[in-house]
Amino acid sequence: DAGITQSPRYKITETGRQVTLMCHQTWSHSYMFWYRQDLGHGLRLIYYSAAADITDKGEVPDGYVVSRSKTENFPLTLESATRSQTSVYFCASSESGALEKLFFGSGTQLSVL
Amino acid sequence: KQEVTQIPAALSVPEGENLVLNCSFTDSAIYNLQWFRQDPGKGLTSLLLIQSSQREQTSGRLNASLDKSSGRSTLYIAASQPGDSATYLCAVRDNQAGTALIFGKGTTLSVSS
Numbered sequence: 001d002a003g004i005t006q007s008p009r010y011k012i013t014e015t016g017r018q019v020t021l022m023c024h025q026t027w028s029h030s031y032m033f034w035y036r037q038d039l040g041h042g043l044r045l046i047y048y049s050a051a052a053d054i055t056d057k058g059e060v061p062d063g064y065v066v067s068r069s070k071t072e073n074f075p076l077t078l079e080s081a082t083r084s085q086t087s088v089y090f091c092a093s094s095e096s097g098a099l100e101k102l103f104f105g106s107g108t109q110l111s112v113l
Numbered sequence: 114k115q116e117v118t119q120i121p122a123a124l125s126v127p128e129g130e131n132l133v134l135n136c137s138f139t140d141s142a143i144y145n146l147q148w149f150r151q152d153p154g155k156g157l158t159s160l161l162l163i164q165s166s167q168r169e170q171t172s173g174r175l176n177a178s179l180d181k182s183s184g185r186s187t188l189y190i191a192a193s194q195p196g197d198s199a200t201y202l203c204a205v206r207d208n209q210a211g212t213a214l215i216f217g218k219g220t221t222l223s224v225s226s
Contacts, residue, residue: 033213040218041218042202042216042217042218042219043157043202043204043214043216044216045213048213058213059213090156090157092157101147101162102147102149102157102159102204102214103159104156104157104158105156106155107154107156
């Protein structure tokens with residue numbers, strides 16, 4: 001199906017483990033984003049990408065790594081998970097930056113024990 | 114630093130009522146403002162996008178207005194229905210944040226039948 005999909009939907013891991021959250025979009029949108037959503041903080045930008053092989057930090061990038069070797073994929077890796085990274089993670093895309101509407105995936109609920 | 118505020122945090126209304134959701138932002142130098150809807154456990158759906166040069170946008174029963182000079186936007190929902198129950202978030206793209214959207218924490222709307 002066309003759209004933006006995230007996997008897994010739910011993930012439980014332990015502190016110190018590496019975790020990768022996947023994001024795939026079928027629209028060939030140039031821009032992709034990773035946000036985390038936490039009670040009391042709302043949505044905060046972690047990283048974004050303007051095109052394949054171009055990434056940039058957002059508001060809260062520490063502890064996260066991203067890559068974008070193909071336009072359609074934008075994985076987010078937690079190199080050594082911490083409890084403070086327990087959150088709901090959303091991937092989003094837009095055709096040309098934030099001048100256009102932003103389309104979101106359904107989210108990954110991550111729990112770090 | 115741009116801050117986006119949505120008041121009230123929660124709102125309950127009976128079916129059929131017209132209602133207004135409020136969004137305020139601290140820096141008027143914005144490119145655009147978007148209103149999103151989020152259902153429990155789901156991602157965000159873009160409802161309306163207002164560019165800085167526009168005063169309002171309409172989609173069906175929804176009308177969003179933008180007053181940059183006063184740092185305010187409103188989302189008007191006409192003839193509310195139980196299916197409108199969700200959290201509504203506004204987000205701005207300002208000149209300093211680059212491509213990132215800055216989100217408010219949302220207003221949770223409950224429409225009773």
